[in-house]
Amino acid sequence: MLSREKGQYEWHQLSDAFDPSKLSTLVPIIRGGYHTSSDNSRKRVYIAKGRLGNGTVQCGYVYQGICARLCYDGQAIDVQDYSILVLSQSNAYAARVMVGNYTTENHWIHVKPAAHYSSLIYLPQQTQIVPRVALALNSLDIGYDYTIGEAHVRVRAYPQNVSKESFICNSEAWEDTRLFNTSIDWAAIEDPTWRCGVFKLTDVVEYDWVNGVKSLHNHRIVFPTRFDFPPLVFVAFSHIDIWGHWSLRTYATNVDHAGFNISIVKGEQKYYDDEPATVLGSASITWIAIPNWGYFGENPYMRDVESRRRALEDGTGMSSSASSLGGLRKLFVGLNSIHMSSKKNLRLTVSTSGVTHIGMDWKIEKWGDTSVENLNAGASYPCC
Template identity: 30%
Template sequence: MDLPQICTQMPVPPERQVMADTLAIQENPLNCHQITAGEVITDGGSIGHLALPIGSMWKPGRTLRVKILNGSEKIRGKIQQYANVWTQYANITFEFVDSGDAELRVNVDSSGSSWSYIGTDNLTIAPYQYTMNFGWLTDSTPENEFSRVITHEFGHALGCIHEHQSPAAKIPWNKEAVYDYYWKTQKWGPAQVDTNIFRLYSATTTQFSSFDPNSIMLYAFPGSMTTNGTSTGWNRELSETDKSFIAAAYPAQGLDVAAFNTMEVRPWNKPTKESSKRHDFPKKFNTPPHVAVGLDWLDISNSANIRVNAYVDNVTTESTYVHIDTWWDTTLYSAGCKMFTAPASHNADFQVGQFSTQDDHPWDKPQTNTARHIKFERAYSAPPKVIVWLNKLDMARDKNWRVSATVTEIQADGFTIHIDTWGDTTLYSATAAWIAYPANKPGVASGSYSTEDIRPWNQPQVNNTGRANFPAGAFHTAPTVLTALNKLDISSIHNLRLKLSADSVSEQGMNWHIDSWFDTTLYSAGASYIAFT
């Protein structure tokens, strides 16, 4: 009996996962700052340490070279035709080449199996191997089949996953039939099928907030693969949700990423004491601006004290250098930060600064609570809005890691900042940046959120998601959003792993995510955000 003709979403080989994570972030830093991807499960079925929450989208504006390795002239023409359907909505260009290097390499055969690697995962595949396969296209293939199969596979190449792995999809799989199919076509064992077919991505990893039955990315499967005989065919063209998603993922003007992650300059498994890069401002300032820095990603070994410092230096009117360092015997696998830049003029609405517990007492004389009154350089006409971001931590390894930064007593001329710990934590030092602006300033909103908004601290979980609504009428278009940590409470039994991200950003609000991975126990964490247009 002929095997059904269905698509396979190809996983990165486990030995190349570190490379995939690193290349994804180097290609598009938003892959770590905005998109949270699901865990990668090893062949043994357990979540591996290599499974970082990394997205796989290309940099907007990118030209992707496509080399079609074989196939008739008609099939080659159809591949070009339907691949370019995506470019009508995405700020991506496909350049079809006959020789030289190519990010996407397309094979056409009669194997009966069509598949593709996902987004930037293609960069990890050796140049002599193909990254996409069409296993049943012939010159007599119906036009609607060319449309649905080619458009679907190039959706994978742009970073879209199978819609059947949306958390909203409820498909009654006949697992034995599915295991049998993938053993015959891919030589996958049950654990690999569980990972790549049955595993649902978290709500932040799918391209849609709800299951879209009209999506071109809907996985087509026959009734023999379900327990109740239900089946789906391939959709033939992009749905409206497909179009809006891909336009948002690849906007006409690429987003300025005011952020840095150490994996932009090195893999996580090659830790160093210092990491840095130059950050160019999107526009030139009249004088060197002020920059507030906040941590939004941490992956630190529990074998020594928790030590991390995110900061900028060499600030000019056009650029700055952003650093994330550690010191002494700490192993910093990876870390990330956000940057908010404000003009330094005397009449600027935004004022920024920072406070360290070492401004109050030496690091070797730790205390539980530290507070300081901050006086604004320029007083406001009324109490402003103020947010705080943690950017430097030094905590003992042998107790849980607990720290929070808050503000109180906000007045027109200043406020009180607090950096505290609790329980038996030893907080040697911490630093927090602050950002202030007029409470009635149009086009700006800010706030904070916490895992404790959705669950108690003593019910830890890896993935935490909530909704932050912006004030009514604050925005008429989706704003830029910067988020960074203001609190954490994590067990010291395992490594400290924490990541912030946001998605579904619109003029009304955003979905926030505070996540960990592998075996970290995340009791609670909180963040502050600033949104602006």
């Protein structure tokens, strides 16, 4: 059963074996379930229709690699020319998602504690409505205070003055934290089928600036409106407040039509005996829920990448999924875990390059005098 008004759908004509990349930016409507091939690979099944040899028009289904199969008189009949049901491109559901990056370029000698950086970001295109803006930290350069023998990681990113043309992107530290530089990925979301928000730990636990707070497990986030199918959920830090050993991660579980569980967990393991345990003051998590029905191909691609390398090495890798990435992708990347020694400066970044329709290269690295026994960090990215 279709859940939207009739005018929000249209038929798109195709021929020969179905390939999601042929749809470009069109969003096909799934029929429900998957087809499992002989090699045990699963392919999403979509709604299709076509004309039979007797002249009648029948509905059926299609998935990647086959022509449409129409249901008639108890049989499944293949047809070479067919149409697939998609969301109409003439209504609000054709709205966009634009992504970009804001990076500061400060000289360390001029940086003072509790620095605040901001920039006016102009959107590539004016939107029809005021978009929702999501921010995620993907690079941190925070100074170690040798006079006190530790460093508090206190950094947050947030938008201001969001309009159809622009917004102000802010990154700031507070108290004694020296934030030399940071990099923030942003997403301006006009598409009403996407859900997004910021979960603040202090909304559910009381801030304790001396002892910190306990880890949070399985706090339920409820979507403003339900999805037709369980969405893909992206989570990343937009605000971190920790001291002692730098070890913190966040993740989403139990995703369904109505919501998901979010966890914020501080690490228990330390690299050095004289290093204090992780103290969690607060954190905020940016989350984005994307309909799992097909953007730029079979489905939006969401994945976590993680680096676990010995000291003085960087984490690198290649992530690819030819069936999922479809057309050229826009990437929104954010850190979702760190696990590093607090003995030196915290300099950590995640980056991507070589993005094509079949995959990309990714890198999680530290630089400068950052001292780690193991480089352990993670990031998440949706391809939009």
